[in-house]
Amino acid sequence: MSPMTEVEGRRLALSNLDKVLYPTGFTKAEMLHYYARCATAILPHLRDRPLSFLRYPDGAEGEHFFAKNLPLGTPDWVRTAIVPRSGAGETGRHVLVQDLPTLIWAANLVTEFHTPQWKADAPGVADRLVFDLDPGAPATIVECCTVAQWLGERLAADGLEVFAKTSGSKGLHILAPLEPVPSEQVTAYAKRLAVEAERTLTDLVVHRMARNLRPGKVFVDWSQNTAAKTTATPYTLRARPAPTVSAPVTWEEIADCTDPGQLSFEAGDIAPRLEEYGELLAPLVDADRARPLPGGTPHPGR
Template sequence: MSQMTEVEGRRLALSNLDKVLYPTGFTKGELLHYYATTAPVLLPHLRDRPLSFLRYPDGAEGQHFFAKNVPPGTPDWVKTAVVPRSGAGESGRHVLVQDMPTLMWAANLVTEFHTPQWTADAPGQADRLVFDLDPGEPATIVECCAVARWLRERLEADGFEVFAKTSGSKGLHILVPLEPVSSRWTTSYAKGLAIEAERAMTGLVVHRMARQLRPGKVFVDWSQNTAAKTTAAPYTLRARGAPTVSTPVTWDEIEACADPGELAFEADDIAPRVADHGDLLDHLFDPGHARPLPSASG
């Protein structure tokens, strides 16, 4: 069953609103409500960035698949961008979520939103640096917080401002606004810092992805700075056992975290946090907070 609605002058068919998407009972209607009410802080993080969608139309416990190219049936008013691919001369066309109607159309597909570290008008020119801190059991986000504190100090020594959010899964994402620079340079710089972190916190950090190295340690994933990679966007829902959200957090919260539950946020937690804090990542959009990458000529 579909329900027709109008969003800022665009007519949309929103389907299966009563469908349960999460084992907790969270429905598709609640998912759409979450994205609609979070739009003022979510949209700036999506705008102008070619999106990849992680779709889970049969719910969080159903099949997941990445959709990068513009889906069939996309309305003609949805803006898109051509994105270079790794093959010589190859490209794809991705959706740009520029406004509320496009956000609600995309949310109706049941999606996580994933973005590159660059905008559509400058492919491969990163305007932010990202580290994905991923704990290997029995390590948790508590251990990620210890690594995040080290990375913050190290990045600040290079003149950067440093921000953080939960991944919405088990770990943390560290974000740094940059003066635009080639993703090749950001990837090299991030890898170097991940190796430094491993040396500084032997026994806690690994910089390589190999599964056998990761139990009880935090994998500092530097590779998401590669131009072809994407990262879960701030405020996106995640396809987990509950409607968890990739949530901006304060450094005070990271300093104080002694239990994983203290940095686990779900859809219902976001509106009160935004009311209290605003968008903790809004400095990412201000060029005055961006700094050049050390030793990078672009």
Template sequence: MTPITEVEGRRLALSNLEKVLYPATGFTKGEVLHYYATTAEVLLPHLRDRPVSFLRYPDGPEGQVFFAKNVPPGTPDWVTTAEVPRSEGPARMVLVQDLASLMWAANLVTEFHTHQWPISTPDEADRLVLDLDPGPPATIVECCEVALWLRERLAADGIEAYPKTAGSKGLHLLAAVRGASSDQVSEYAKQLAVEAERAMPRLALHRMTRNLRPGKVFVDWSQNAARKTTATPYTLRARTRPLVSAPVTWTEVEECGTPARLSFEAPDMGPRLQDYGDLLAPLLDGERAAPLP
């Protein structure tokens, strides 16, 4: 029988709790649900009021993996949804607003991906994101070098950047912005990527061209487009191990000598949250959002 659990007054059927989803470590679906329940306090503020795309992997990352942007079939009527504008016509998407809807979504086995704008202002971005993606043999170590340059460049424009791991092989830089459309933020991010390549031509790259990428860090500015989403802070990733897109300190970025120094799995997050709390909490403070230059 599928166990029924009550979360904040909502009844949830949580299935296949013993199924191993991360074969390299034996991490089970029950442990996935426990991870999301215990990180909800820091995860939910980064999900709330943002349309969510789910990257689903119900049989683990070695099984079928697929994106779900529209409201999934069978979604309970108490889960908040909203109409989201798209170029091809409006769509209805899920908003994960509370613990009950987080646990319902986690039971589907998902990565959480969010837009750089809230549902209240889909025509105005409140986040800037730069996705630093290393081309082998480059690693997150090289991403850190590029990130440090970008931190100073953003600071010169009065914008404070905050790093997190991608939860795979790269690094994300996030900043709170205001008063600009997604197109304007995208254009500014592209300018930063071009400047990074000019300053570090042997290391940074602003074009996605595959044959240019070996040994370099692609500064992906395109995720600022209104239609694009980025892995939400604290989400698990669909890898062979339960890797997390984990906020990190700038000291950790400065001292990153090996890729292992910035690789965090679900069991690592409890101690990190005790030590640091939510390192990305400043992104949630609207008063700290900066205008684009």
């Protein structure tokens, strides 16, 4: 029998708490503790956004698989939403992580949290912009920081408020809150800026995904803004050799980065960072901080 616990009045069965999920010895119990301790930070970034699970039930070195449909055995109290899929007329039912019980239930499945740039009540209407800066070896997050600073200044020149987080893997994510606008307009704007970044930082940036173009350069992935795509949610753990987190960072940390280890954060680092810096990405979920997409057409009625 799995041990039962009660979270805000909901009874949950938690399984295999002693299971080691990462080669470092980090266990499932420690993972659940991490999410419970940092729930107030992660929940606003999950709320109302259809969840895609990247599951690694046998640990970070085991099989990984993406899942969007409701997992078997989903409790009837978990909120869900029907959202369109890429096929014509196709839909799917996704989990919405609206509260702490749902967060712990979903974390118990051993998953990375991935979410789109739009909310369930307005599919394909983005309320944020994202760039995924992905370094091709031997480039590292240090080179990503140079590109991030250029992008941050360029986006600010267009009137946007810009924030950053680590991907929790090798690179950085650059984000800006937007007044709701169709995803295709955000994608087109992001591609223009990625092309401009490549023209300006010729020896450092590539805007195309082709692997043969990427060694020693930073791929500025603008396509994460496409309505069908998702990005690692702020504060999610990643299925890496260590329990790394997609962690918000300051622009000062980006400017000062000279070694990849400076911007690699694990589960145990996050609560102290929240105490020191507060929730750096809170403006992303504050509608008053959203800005119009440059050249965009606001979504009607939003």
